[in-house]
Amino acid sequence: MKILSCTQVSVKYDSTFALKDCSFELDAGNFLGVFGENGTGKSTLLKSVAGLIKPNSGTVNFHGIKKNDIGYMAQQTQVQKDFPASVYEVVLSGTLCRHTRFYFYGKNNKKLADKNLELLGIEQLKHKSIQELSGGQRQRVLLARMLCGEAKLFLLDEPMSGLDATSVKQMHDTLKDINSLGATIIMVSHDIENTANFCDKILHLGNNHFFGSREEYNARIA
Amino acid sequence: MLELLEELFSYSFVVKAIVVGTCVSLCASFLGLPLVLRRYSMIGDGLSHVGFGTLAIAVPLGLSPLKVSIPLVMLAAFLLLRIREHSKMQGDAAIAVISCSSLAIGVIIISLTVGMNTDVCNYLFGSILAIKEEEVYMCVAISAVIIALFIFFYNKIFSVIFDENYAKASGTNIEFYNMLLALLTAVIIVIGMRIMGAMLISSLIIFPALTSMRLLKTFKSVVISSIFLSVVCFFVGVVVSFAYNTPTGASIVGVNLVSFLIFCSISFFKRKKELL
Structure with missing residues (x-):
């Protein structure tokens, strides 16, 4: 199709x-x-x-x-590195584009965020600030956010770009998984x-x- | 200390100023974080100069400064964002041009009409004596609207300022949010100008967020801390100004500066400790 x-x-x-x-x-x-x-x-x-x-x-x-079926991830440098935000806040924000009228997080949003954190193996980072993450971890967080948008x-x-060999391998595997879904x-x-x-x-x-x-x-x- | 506070609250103009100031501080701290994070800090400063320019028009005409300034400063905010997004001129240069020009125009109009009287000086550096009862009600109402809007759009604002491109690609109307932020900033600047003065109002917006970001690393904690800091610094500033007979606006900025330096040094020592 x-x-x-x-x-x-x-x-x-x-x-x-x-x-x-x-x-x-x-x-x-x-x-x-x-x-x-x-x-x-x-x-x-x-x-x-x-x-x-x-x-x-x-x-x-x-x-x-539709427009909200699209997830876009810019080159890494564009994500502000001094931005105060926890991993959970970032991932949860991905669920917003599914809700057009009310902008508060309900149970479903939280469930979705938890599911994707787990899928990408970053649930232990949930309460960390994105400022403290390595490049590879940050990319996973952004991917999790995108998955929350159910794009x-x-x-x-x-x-x-900018990831070490292990992180690249992990990212490849994750992308293959997402693709196979x-x-x-x-x-x-x-x-x-x-x-x-x-x-x-x-x-x-x-x-x-x-x-x-x-x-x-x-x-x-x- | 208690006696001082008692004396402070016995003056009705102080009570008015504290009501207005608390509202303005609350709103300013809400707006400050998005502005700082989007590198829009200078917009606040630029708009406050425009605010002064519009006052220069309102005062000789005998019009209510709030009613003239709010729409005009909102218009300036709208134009500034448009220039930023659609023109080749750099955003900060555009702000500098607009803010200097409106300041100059304001000064010229004033010198040709009413002259540099205390009224004008009050607008430049703020005065808590100047607030009228009618303005208190207006201020409370406007603040309530701003706070309600901020709470309603809180999550959406976060997603837009965190990653504008992502939000735009997945269908968010980011122009709407940029405009909303700029217009609300314009309103809060005009209201806050009464107490803080046109020259100092932008500090009320920038300082609390910047200070909180020294120590706190998640969005929610920074928002909460900014609100808290903003209101506390305002209050301490008013008390200091009353006790030592210093200008109110400048005292509030001074207290903000002290809290900023304290947060900076805590953050510095914390990092040093982590390294050891």
């Missing part, structure tokens, strides 16, 4: 193209890896899909998912060697964009 189609998406900053004529389609349950050199528009593409920037031309269409489409911008994932990464092998679709941005299945991609570079 098709859930997202991007046609000829182009984004300009001032007069230079940050992203030119990018097209792809995703079915529910796909795991798309977005690769490419610096400056080829990976993050720009993700932001266009997230609705944070408006493409100058082209369209981003969702099929059967159907996950947009991740370099979630592994039915979520569609788009992940931007520069680490094509370690990431490509668990994506089923690959979008390689460059002078000529490539979009296709992993097999097609492997055949192409072989």
